[in-house]
Amino acid sequence: MKVGNLVGLVGWRGMVGSVLIDRMQAEGDFALIEPVFFSTSNAGGKAPAQAKNETTLQDAYDIAALKRCDIIITAQGGDYTTEVFPKLRAAGWNGHWIDAASTLRMKDDAVIVLDPVNLPVMQRALAKGGKNWIGGNCTVSCMLMGVGALYKAGLVEWMSTMTYQAASGGGAQHMRELLTQFGSIHNEVRDLLNDPKSAILEIDRKVLAKQKALTADETANFGVPLGGSLIPWIDKDLGLGKSQDDAEWGMSKEEWKGGAETNKILGQGPSFGTGITPVDGFCVRIGAMRCHSQALTFKLKKNVPLADIEAMIAQDNDWVRVVPNTREDTLRGLTPVVTTGTLNIPVGRIRKLAMGPEYVGAFTIGDQLLWGAAEPLRRTLRVLLQA
Numbered sequence: 001m002k003v004g005n006l007v008g009l010v011g012w013r014g015m016v017g018s019v020l021i022d023r024m025q026a027e028g029d030f031a032l033i034e035p036v037f038f039s040t041s042n043a044g045g046k047a048p049a050q051a052k053n054e055t056t057l058q059d060a061y062d063i064a065a066l067k068r069c070d071i072i073i074t075a076q077g078g079d080y081t082t083e084v085f086p087k088l089r090a091a092g093w094n095g096h097w098i099d100a101a102s103t104l105r106m107k108d109d110a111v112i113v114l115d116p117v118n119l120p121v122m123q124r125a126l127a128k129g130g131k132n133w134i135g136g137n138c139t140v141s142c143m144l145m146g147v148g149a150l151y152k153a154g155l156v157e158w159m160s161t162m163t164y165q166a167a168s169g170g171g172a173q174h175m176r177e178l179l180t181q182f183g184s185i186h187n188e189v190r191d192l193l194n195d196p197k198s199a200i201l202e203i204d205r206k207v208l209a210k211q212k213a214l215t216a217d218e219t220a221n222f223g224v225p226l227g228g229s230l231i232p233w234i235d236k237d238l239g240l241g242k243s244q245d246d247a248e249w250g251m252s253k254e255e256w257k258g259g260a261e262t263n264k265i266l267g268q269g270p271s272f273g274t275g276i277t278p279v280d281g282f283c284v285r286i287g288a289m290r291c292h293s294q295a296l297t298f299k300l301k302k303n304v305p306l307a308d309i310e311a312m313i314a315q316d317n318d319w320v321r322v323v324p325n326t327r328e329d330t331l332r333g334l335t336p337v338v339t340t341g342t343l344n345i346p347v348g349r350i351r352k353l354a355m356g357p358e359y360v361g362a363f364t365i366g367d368q369l370l371w372g373a374a375e376p377l378r379r380t381l382r383v384l385l386q387a
């Protein structure tokens with residue numbers, strides 16, 4: 001049955017939501033839908049310019065108002081989903097729910113959406129009456145956009161990923177805090193930096209003293225200094241594993257998502273167990289603004305020539321960019337700064353590793369607000385409207 005085009009938008013004002021609205025405008029999505037804008041804080045206010053018939057903001061907690069929508073897209077966050085989604089379904093709403101939050105991702109009736117990688121999984125679910133479409137973890141989505149080709153070809157025996165994740169993954173306040181920390185640290189040594197004869201170890205000593213003396217306000221979000229440092233733990237401690245000899249023991253939630261979500265996106269089952277591809281590694285927060293980077297190690301099922309691997313990756317989708325493994329090309333094309341604000345997913349440093357011919361290394365980067373959050377949502381809207 002054709003899906004109707006009355007689309008409720010919740011969370012459009014936030015960081016992910018704003019990127020989503022920009023992308024929907026850029027791609028002409030608003031020409032295909034009748035948007036209804038919702039707010040958790042300003043019901044009755046003026047809806048943004050894209051609103052056609054519905055120019056007033058609706059209350060995002062009003063189940064009757066939400067129930068009118070054929071499709072709801074939310075980037076409002078997990079607490080909102082937890083509160084509203086069950087009530088809406090309990091009230092008999094049978095529309096399509098597209099969500100950036102992780103709350104529903106691992107539910108059996110939810111599909112993690114990333115159509116350039118798993119359109120067949122999405123279409124199978126749609127044919128069976130699926131209604132819940134959830135955006136994946138940003139790190140996982142960006143990684144699969146880059147190297148999904150190797151999974152599609154059934155080549156991956158296992159993968160290890162070491163991540164370098166941007167401040168934006170924590171939200172807008174985290175980005176502000178990072179910059180505030182950089183500013184405070186710079187202020188501390190500004191005069192010494194301006195003096196070319198000053199001793200670098202004196203600068204270093206003052207920087208460290210300032211990092212250690214950052215105020216509670218300056219570290220309220222990350223808990224510790226991130227400017228000039230890093231944090232090798234992202235998201236909760238899941239407390240999994242019965243003993244420290246279990247693979248899940250000591251895993252952060254972000255690391256757990258790497259394995260669980262990669263396999264679910266690929267339609268290989270949700271988590272640990274048979275039939276899945278082991279994916280594991282360490283997730284690290286660094287002082288980048290909004291691009292997540294990852295160093296990947298693959299054990300392939302067989303020895304594949306490097307040129308074939310590069311060709312497979314390059315041809316997989318319209319956004320992946322294979323960066324030749326030279327110093328010059330890497331500096332020019334494989335950094336968060338060149339990737340930010342684009343839909344490009346550069347994959348570089350592709351090379352055979354010293355462990356043997358089946359071992360391949362790669363480095364990939366993605367804008368975590370675009371492919372990592374907003375883009376899969378708007379593309380899911382298109383998939384539904386075309387169904």
Ligand SMILES: NC(=O)C1=CN([C@@H]2O[C@H](COP(=O)(O)OP(=O)(O)OC[C@H]3O[C@@H](n4cnc5c(N)ncnc54)[C@H](OP(=O)(O)O)[C@@H]3O)[C@@H](O)[C@H]2O)C=CC1
Pocket residue numbers: 010011012013014015016017038039040041042060075076077078100101102138168169170171172368369372373
């Ligand atoms: N940040 C990320 O990297 C990722 C986030 N997500 C998911 O998306 C959710 C939303 O994240 P994010 O966009 O970062 O959250 P934001 O905090 O930027 O926005 C969430 C909501 O906060 C309200 N809000 C209150 N004050 C402001 C303000 N000054 N400016 C804008 N909005 C404000 C808005 O709701 P209202 O208009 O109703 O008041 C807005 O929709 C996350 O909770 C997560 O579930 C998913 C992937 C990545």
Ligand SMILES: N[C@@H](CC(=O)OP(=O)(O)O)C(=O)O
Pocket residue numbers: 100101102136137138165166168169170234235254257
């Ligand atoms: N956890 C990610 C951001 C995020 O929102 O992830 P998820 O959508 O899986 O909760 C990060 O901090 O970089």
